[in-house]
Amino acid sequence: MPDNVTHEEMDNAKSMSIIVTKGTLDWAYPPFILATTAAAMDINVTMFFTFYGLALLKKDLDLKISTLGNPAMEMPMMGMHMAMPNIVSVIPGVDRMATTMMKNLIKKKGVASIPELREAAVDLDIRIIACQMTLDLFELKQEDMIDGIEIGGAATYMETATKSDINLYI
Amino acid sequence: MAEHVLNAEGLNCPLPILKAKKALKSVPQGEILVVTSTDPGSVADFAAFCNQTGNELVSSSNEGNVYRFEIKRV
16 A cells, blocks of 8 residues: 555545456547546556457557448548448448548547557556457467466456446447 | 646547646645636546536636646645
8 A cells, every 4th residue: 555545545535447348449448538538537447458458468569440330430520420321331441541531530530549548557556457268269379468467267356346337338 | 925827738538637646746736727628528528527526616717729728736
């Protein structure tokens, strides 16, 4: 326990856990925004990365978005909104184009990048757990992941979840 | 008393809050951090941030498109 934190503060501290299951650029935002904001508000945060979410912990981030299974997706374009029907996803290069459009928008609107939010998460001492089973399943090594993470399984998550005030699945 | 200022203009949610949290660390207790932002959502967010963290929101105002917050560190 740090010296400058009183017992009262420790008792009052709220906690949150998030299960992160998705690894596309768009779906990387909700967990990282909520986790970093919560940590900035003195809430103890644990993030458990499993399945495709594990991609968000790779040292080399190359996140993309997919128009497939994303029927409500619309991109602003020249004052209008362009729909991205599922069917366009089969055209080669469409997902790449949508990813580029999204990254340009993010920059233009002053929205944080995912590497920036992930760095903030580490700086704010968020507890990051990578799912051991997923590492095995997708043949990923801990060396491929960023430093400062723990490796754990469902039981590790559950122990944290039972003590958390807020538990989210994203 | 040195003035503590954070310019978060042009940044979108949640960056003004994250940068304010970081900036507050170097502000001595009882002193004020002045934050400016252009994100309209930051009005509600700084109120919530201060409620949760116990820091005092001394003032919240806006001039044109720029929002100004004075946060006293507890």
